[in-house]
Amino acid sequence: MDLFFPMVFLRFYPFSTKSYWDDLVQCPIARGNANGLSRLQALMATVSLRRTKEKIHIVLPPKTIRMCNVALSAEERKLYDDVEARAKIYVENYIAKRSVTKNHSMVISIISWLRHTH
Incomplete structure (x- = not known):
């Protein structure tokens, strides 16, 4: 998917x-x-x-990773929390149905999105 x-x-x-x-x-x-x-x-x-x-044939410098923590506004925090709550429901449903393995790419996508926007 x-x-x-x-x-x-x-x-x-x-x-x-x-x-x-x-x-x-x-x-x-x-x-x-x-x-x-x-x-x-x-x-x-x-x-x-x-x-x-x-x-x-190009030489690239080594990859560097920079993490920037940004404070969310009240509106952004509410949106994030809403998405997180919905994502939690999806993952809990997969767990309850024992279908996490079958839906692993969706679970990884959800977790990845939450990590990048947190």
Whole structure:
């Protein structure tokens, strides 16, 4: 599902249509069907260009990570808390249904979004 949202953003029809995505990519992958993965790989090869540092012969400095803590306004804090509460409900439902593994990418996305906006 992580790759469906960029398809929507890019308006990459028909892959930006949820039912089409589910039928040809998401469901086959979830069932372990190799066709879903091969379709996804073909799609990504079509819409993406990947160059590694080695291929472009460029020397980059080492990556540095800077963390900036920013105080949220009252409105931003309320929005964050609302999203956090909804995210908690989603994750708790996955846990209750014992489907965390099946929905791990969604759980990781939720946690990642909350971490980046906290």
